[in-house]
Amino acid sequence: MEKINNKQLVEDLLAWYDANARILPWREEATPYRVWVSEIMLQQTRVEAVKPYFERFIHALPDISALAHASEDTLRKLWEGLGYYHRVSNMKKAAIQCMERFNGQLPSTYDELLSLSGIGAYSAGAIASIAFHQPVPAVDGNVLRVFSRVWVIEDDILKESTKKKFQKLLMEVIPKERPDAFNQAVMEIGAMVCVPNAAPKCHICPLAPHCKGYQTGVTHKLPVKAGKKKRTIEKKYIDVVVYEDKILLQQREKDGLLAGLYEFNTFDYPQEEELFLSTLDIEKIVPLKDSKHIFTHKEWHMSGKLVFIRKKIKGNLVSMQDLEEHYAIPSAYKAYKEGLIEWMKHM
Structure with a gap:
């Protein structure tokens, strides 16, 4: 050649x-x-x-x-x-x-x-x-x-x-x-x-x-790529807590995955979620669709719900306007943010 x-x-x-x-x-x-x-x-x-x-x-x-x-x-x-x-x-x-x-x-x-x-x-x-x-x-x-x-x-x-x-x-x-x-x-x-x-x-x-x-x-x-490590799958339970017209947000740790970003209440185990929910004065719970998000080395398989509460709780409660304009929510939570927005339109 x-x-x-x-x-x-x-x-x-x-x-x-x-x-x-x-x-x-x-x-x-x-x-x-x-x-x-x-x-x-x-x-x-x-x-x-x-x-x-x-x-x-x-x-x-x-x-x-x-x-x-x-x-x-x-x-x-x-x-x-x-x-x-x-x-x-x-x-x-x-x-x-x-x-x-x-x-x-x-x-x-x-x-x-x-x-x-x-x-x-x-x-x-x-x-x-x-x-x-x-x-x-x-x-x-x-x-x-x-x-x-x-x-x-x-x-x-x-x-x-x-x-x-x-x-x-x-x-x-x-x-x-x-x-x-x-x-x-x-x-x-x-x-x-x-x-x-x-x-x-x-x-x-x-x-x-x-x-x-x-x-x-x-x-x-071509090109040749050695086999990548298989992504690990992690189950996550997402609770979008709503009090009147405010939404509860948590800020993630300053280091690690999604460092410093804001998220809805997220749990690794259903028992943790159940314990959290037991502390709330719940008006109603609305299931949201299951969702999946792929990171470089892991996948989150998520189930979520809107949790409407009657009694105010401690934490970072923000308006929908502030949520849209000032708080960065990772795209992993996109389905749950969209579900929240849709429900809030009709309230």
Whole structure:
């Protein structure tokens, strides 16, 4: 098989990108801050889901100073529904670091970006190349998938050593004159053409003439991922307690899963829930539908109910308006928040 002509590969890739790149709000005005916000939001989240969050976040916190001074509750509310809340918590830490060390600006070099909280090798590469035009690769899942197929590399892409291997290989390919377009083009190919799981659209891929995987018929076998650990299943019992027009909320611990977010009363065992309910002066109980939420390493299988009480109890009782405007409820509780809203409309 002929050796891949990397120069021609890059030219074909960039020509495709120039003709097919999606219009995205962070691309229209690629300032360092906007690039940073978008890249963090896009981690483990689809582009279409990110768009409204990005616009709302930038409107509320237009620069690094605003982000550095934002309250944790404000940040959680702006991030509500995006998940992986440690991302926005680290962004605030990084913004404070920028205020203290870089005169309120994002640093322009890969190594300096890497020194900020929440910015790893991929994010540093993306920001350095897109915002500052540094010839640095940004190796994410899309990039690993595309070039595993192009070069037929069968290393386990979940290993850190594999990511470093690709980073080194891509340093030899990335064009110094257009590193921003190159990295975005590979991401775009991975998102739109060289897709995971389902059959990739090789017949419309600009890299097909260069792709060893396509030419040898092994594209569907790549990339290689070692078997992930099976997610654990946890049962949860959710009580949405309502007193008059107020809802009882609990704040989760500052560390761990969904750290610092607000939730409805949640129990691991039915006996715990029964004990809690026995302390209330209950007017009526309305069952809500069962729900499931998938985290990275676990699943919550939930059953829930609305619990209307006659007597006020101690705790954080909030209005529906405050719930909507100020309190970030994790998307794990979406079905129960929606059930609550529907019932409150008719009260």
